[in-house]
Amino acid sequence: MFKLPFPFLNLFLSLLLTSIPFLVISQNVNTELDILLKLKQQLGNPPSLQSWASSSSPCNWTEIYCTNGKVTSLLLSDKDIKVTIPATICALRNLTVLDLSYNNIPGEFPRVVFNCSKLQSLDLSQNYFVGPIPDDIDFRLSTLKYLNLGANNFSGDIPPAIGNLTKLQYLYLNSNQFNGTLPNEIGYLANLVELGLAYNGFVPSPIPAEFGMLSKLTFMWIRNANLIGLIPDSFANLSSLKQLDLAINNVEGSIPGGLFLLKNLTYLYLFLNKLSGEIPQKVEAWNLVEIDLAMNNLTGSIPEDFGKLQNLKLLNLYRNQFSGEIPSSIGLISTLKTFKVFTNNLSGVLPPELGLHSKLEFFEVSANHFSGQLPENLCAGGVLVSVIAFSNNLTGEVPRSLGNCNTLLMVHLYNNNFTGEIPSGIWTAISMTSLMLSDNSFSGELPSSLAWNFSRLELNNNKFSGAIPVGISRWVNLIVFEASNNMFSGEIPVEVTSLSRLNTLMLDGNQLSGQLPTKIISWKLLTTLNLSRNALSGQIPAVMGSIPVLLYLDLSQNHFSGKIPSELGQLKLLVLNLSSNQLSGQIPGQFDNLAYENGFLNNSNLCAANPVLNLPNCYISSHNSNKLSSKVLAMILVFSITISMATAILTLVIVRHNTRKKQNRDLATWKMTTFHKVDFTEANILEGLTESNLIGSGGSGKVYRIVVNHIGEFVAVKRISSNRKFDGKLEKEFAAEVQILGTVRHSNIVKLLCCISSEESKLLVYEYMENQSLDSWLHGKNRRSSPRTNSIHHVVLDWPKRMRIAIGAAQGLCYMHHDCSPPIIHRDVKSSNILLDSKFEARIADFGLAKLLAKQGEAHTMSTVAGSFGYIAPEHAYTTKVNEKIDVYSFGVVLLELVTGREPRTGDENTNLAEWAWRRNAEGKPIVDCLDEGIKESCYLEEMTTVFKLGLICTSTIPSPRPSMKDVLQILRRSSLRNYGERLER
Template sequence: MSQLCLPFFFLLFISIPFKATSHGIETERTVLLELKQQLGNPLSLAHWNSSSSPCDWPEINCTANSITEVHLREKNIVVSVPPTICDLKNLTYLDLYNNFIPGGFPILYNCSKLQILDLSQNYFVGPIPNDIDRLSTLVSLDISGNNFSGDIPPSIGRLPLLNTLNIVQNQFNGTFPKEIGNLSNLEVLNMAYNEFVPMRIPSEFSQMSKLLYLWMTQTNLIGEVPESFDNLSSLQHLDLAVNNLEGPIPSSLFSLKNLTVVYLYCNKLSGEIPKTVDALSLIEIDLSVNSLTGSIPEDFGKLQHLEFLNLAYNQLTAELPTSIAQLPALRDFRVFQNKLSGVLPPEFGLHSGLEGFEVSENQFSGQLPEHLCAGGVLQGVIAYTNNLTGRIPESLGNCPTLRTIQLHNNKFSGEIPRRIWTTFNLSILLLTNNSFSGKLPSRLAWNMSRVEISNNKFSGEIPPGIASWSNLVVFQASNNLFSGKIPKEVTNLPRLTTLLLNGNDFSGELPSEIISWRSLTTLDVSNNKLSGEIPAAIASLPDLLNLDLSENQFSGEIPPEIGNLKLTYLNLSSNQLVGKIPKMLNNLAYEGSFSKNSDLCADHPILKLPDCNSKLNQPDKLSSKCIAMIVALSILASSIILVLSFFLVRDYRRKKYGQYLSTWKLTSFQRLVFTKRSILSNLTDNNLIGSGGSGKVYRIAINRLGDYVAVKKIWNSKKVDHKLEKEFLAEVEILSNIRHSNIVKLLCCISSEDSKLLVYEYMENQSLDRWLHGNKRRPISGMNSVHHAVLDWPRRLQIAVGAAQGLCYMHHECLTPIIHRDVKSSNILLDSEFNAKIADFGLAKMLTRHASAHSMSTVAGSFGYLAPEYAYTTKINAKVDVYSFGVVLLELVTGKEANNTDENMNLAEWAWQHFSDDKPVEEILDPEVKETSHLEEMILVYKVGILSTHASPSNRPSMKEVSHILRSCCLPNGHAAKKLGSKFDVAPLLGRDTPSYLSGYNHGKKGSEEDDNMTNIV
């Protein structure tokens, strides 16, 4: 009997803890279901129910049938964290990353076993509590990407188990304590992007002997780097960039055996770089933008693992150590803008896979190294403004990865290796101010967008094969020895914005049939021997701003249509032109434009020209009796013809028009108050308000109340242009699926076999660029009247906020994120209240949710707004829109055009140059709106524009951040604006390296693809 009972008692014994455990998990499920309710029952947690085990829910991890981890990242939580979550007594890991949680630091003191707490990327505010040490079991604390402020409390140094502390990108504006140095187990300390009060690095930090990773970029550090850092024996990654550190680099710093990364760029460090380097594990060194002197240490040649070396923007002298060229891992070498001299070591590229080689603005002499692309991965050679001589190495022509060659302002000579012209991925070729010779090729690399060869000795004719240079945006060939005729094929370049052929020996006539110059903004053929009449077709170029035909032999009259152009610069002087100048050009803005043309005149001249009326013989006047007879006979004949014709034509037209309407299909995306008949019947020249590369735009009245729509006609040919069809389909796909008050509304699509129409809401105040720049070119017509067509600052800020909100919606709120790819002031339209709306999505590309970037077959967008990474990579992401929008912000603040600063550089280059020279911001603000009452707002928007056009995409903010900052400008008293303005203080940014970067290659701190796609919430 007793033997039979043993199994029973055994089962009873083991069932007791099982029932207790089962009861425990049921209790914890109840806690979670209550938590779900307190969080507002988010749809993302709909699978949390009472019929399943919490341990099976993807957000929950269990150990021994008890909940130990809760992962609620990216669940769109918008309420505070309930303290009841600590009823999960065994909770060790709480992850709330990337939600919208408001309020102060959550009360979690009852979570007695909590080890890992991730509150990053939320909307938390206020200080870290002074009793944070009550969470004594914490091993990892991440509060980055929030709005915490104030001081870091000393109590944080009393978390004995803490291994990781991440407080990056908050609004801390107080102090951080030396007690952090007491965290003896700390391995990762990230404090970057916080505007602490100016502080020295506490010497106590050197006590953290286990510290592996120290990141304090842009934390307002002052003083010197402590010599005691040599105690950080485990340190691998040191980033103290973008601060105000001064003095020498500690001689002991490069003796840390485990050190792999050193970032000290953008400080005020001086003296020489330590000569002894024992940290042989170093992979990346960035000491750029300081005041370092002396020579580059020979010991750098010992760093067999070194991949990235950036010493740019210092005052380094002497020659480069030959051993650096022999480093086997070196990928990226940057020493531009120093005082280095001597010959470039010829072994560069032979021993490693060199990707970037930037030695511009030094005093190097001799030849360019022959083997730069020996590794087969070279992307950029930037060696402009030196004393280099000889020929370009033939080997560069066998480098398929090469994207940019910038050798201008040197003493090179000889012919360009033939293969360079057609190097597969080459996009930018800058050779101005050398002594190159030879002829132009018939073919160019498929992606070549910028060729600048002015001030050389190139000769011969422009080959007809130039028609194949289809992606060319800028062609500058001034002051060479070119001759012959300018071929008509040069007009077949659809993307061309700038054509400079002045100072050559061209003859004959300008091509009269301009086929594809729809994007041209600058045409200069001055100082040649061109003859014949000025082609009237020039007047059909919708974007032409600068026209110089001076010092030639043009004859005949000036085509009157040229007066309709919105020219900012015109020079027709020193020709043989005759007759009356166009009425619209009789303007003091064009003074001097017509000199040395002895037979030109003007009606009621404002310029120094003869009066046409005084030169012409007046014809005899007809008698009033003859005039009366002619008028009477004409009226009688016309009446008879009209009466006879009306009845014959009416029925025919009705029948024909009915058949015509039936060939059109209307697809509506909104509720319409018009018909396709009312649209089609009004597509007349009287209603034409614009034209461009992708079609014509009409303004059509839809009722008698003064309401209009805008109609974009995409093509009109039986032979469909596939490029335009692609743009058309892209625009319809995007606009028909998005709804936002700051994105232009697509009402419907009307299509037939040979034409496509897009019908939009009409924007009464047209485009932003008309308001910013139109009145500088000519009076603005067709706009609502405002005070002499000048936008005051509040309206400019309103426009900036609206446009940012539209782009933010596209990037962050659409189900499928959208990159516009052609953000510019002419694609920002304004309604009657000056609300901004993003328009023209023909170039936009849909991105899949998880794609890091898409490869683009050709460079899209508009010159001056193009993000520079187009020059060295075909992979782009939303940061290209951020760059372009940054240019728009600079336009709003300075009043200047994106491509016209009168200093041979675009607006972004000019603004960065001004910034890098430490000039006062007030100097470049638009004088038309510069008012003391708005000065802080304008400076903040300028800073956002500078930051948005940063060299490295990873260092640009997201559109969510930009929108948040700009909206803060509109808050009462601007308090948030001031806080955010200080947070985004860009005074010491690495972007001082901009000049050659904006010309095509990245000079900023290198960033990973993960960096490029990271979106932080301000």
């Protein structure tokens, strides 16, 4: 055997020993490389991981961090991963950080990560995980310092075992579907620095007092989590706390004084709760940057110590019951940017130094009792965005300095006692969009130029004068222009018709004269035009009939003359008022119905061809006005010869008429207006109005099912009638339904085929819905009569049909709210107004109470509360201002009907269905116990649970948390698709 000389042996051994670490590291990298490449394959080879290749070291890959050559961090955030987490991932034995956030990973909590024995940071946020968190998480992941499970679909209880993760510093469980209580055990996480539990549907629970033991906690985020009860006094012990967010809950009682003594507290968000009492007057939280206590029931005065918070940037105290004056020291805060105290009972003079020492951006003090002038230096910092001070007792002129404030976006000063002219710079501030000055005593003339993005100008009830400038053509983005009851004079320039985005134009109650423009350039979006109470003259231009979406036209109390253009009949007007003019001739036939009953008063020379309104008959009028011709004597002779013949004929006609009077209706008294192509006449409908065809009745009339042709097709006819002359209330309901349904086209809104009207009755003819109303299926004791056979059979509406009905009805309401211009509020959404065709496709019906929102996104004032008991949104109890959210509430009740099978009028103990569902949820009763026993199938439980929760959200007592119908529809579709996919997999 060959032997190495001893010196060479020493050298070899030395080299071998020095190479061992390199060999180990190389072997480790190769092993982890194989693991990672296998992992990539198991994840579906996402394109975002193309750089993972055997030709390079994993420690050089963007998603990998290594320590001493070993993979310790795997960062796979936002990599479009759509599969469950492979067990291979924990073959990386040194893994301490695993980030899989912002992917599309399905399934339950991935127990495979329990095999990552050294894991310190786990981020699974923003995925599609479902089900509970395992009860043994503390045993399997005891080394965790960071855990983020936010924005998933985890449900059930948060396991108390979380409290045993003693090393945990960051815990985020926000934005899930947890429906248990807040575990007290979280309060024992002594090392916890940040806690996020926001946006969960916990059983209504108080905040555990143990949370006050988290002495290292800097961030507590429990917004919108169904909290109740008091804020624990133990929170005064949170000495490290920087941000406290308990907003959008039902926390009540007073604010503990200790909160305002926390020296590190920087952000305090308690808005939209039920807090009451006064704010502690002693404040030593000198680091406070933002305070938001808005939308509570807080009383008393604003603490003087707020003026000592020299880091304060935001102070939101709006919608409370604060009284007294604003401390003048607040005007001295050099950091203040947002100051919102609107809708309180504050009074006195506004601090004159507001804005002088800071870069103030938002100044909103409306709906209080402030007096005196606006502070002179609001825009001294040069960044002021809004001045909202309407509904106060402010006086004097608008500060000249605001005219030099180019950053202004909104100035709303209406309903005060301001005088003088508006600083010229306000009109042209480069960012200005909305200027609302109504109900003051402002004077001066309109400028020829406005800021390029000006969209809203309201000047009603002031003393503005002069002409409407020709330069109005440069106001290109104007949507609303209201200047009623001023002193404007001169002609209306044709340039006003070039405003292509204009939706509302109101110039009534001025001194305008001359003729209307005979050319309309760009009025494609105008819905409201009011020029009444002026001195306008000449003929009404025929071109006005070409305004495509005009709904409201008021030209009353002017000096218009001549005929009403027949082209106006092309418009789908809800309101037409041409009264108190000098118009003559025949009115367009489309307006000869009671919907326009008061639209033609005080025009002595108007007539109608087939009068329904209180107007003369045009043919009779014209004969009476004819002058005797040169053949008058001959006519008299002919008359004398034929009078006896006429008498005989008349006698015969009277006899025959009397004998047939009870058998035939006088069709001449009925007028038919069609909205779709129909193959029937008035006679077909009128002959079918018999008791044998009656299928229902309601508060405004009866409903008939009438066959209209030889192949047995049906229509549904709703008859609105009165024992006396058709009353005003029913007339309004009729007009509303006709105007809306006559123009709306959507597969989930019932089709109005035509309307037939007489003086005492109105007939609405709809497509016939074979399966009648949802209400009859849900609450009709499961007895169904076939419309063709009249046989009665027992039927339970299964869940797939209910879900399809929910989606269909949501599609109809979504169209009304988001796709109609202006949007439509139904105001009487209920299961009896959701009709079902032969395939159980839903149609929204009965628009008798619907109203159009003239201005999208704004509340509309109703004179009376409309709707049906059990479906009426709570805000109707204290306001008549409503918006789309009242329909969302009512639809939420329908969702609860669908999922529980219960009627809306009754819950338990004299509560309605929404209140019953909320109380059951608050008591922690399992949702499955609330479901309709007739449809409680295991494969649909998750879907039904989702719909139940959505019904709760939609029936929130406060409108703001309710989702839009667009969001509701998206949730329903997503839930249905997800459940369908899971059933396919099974």
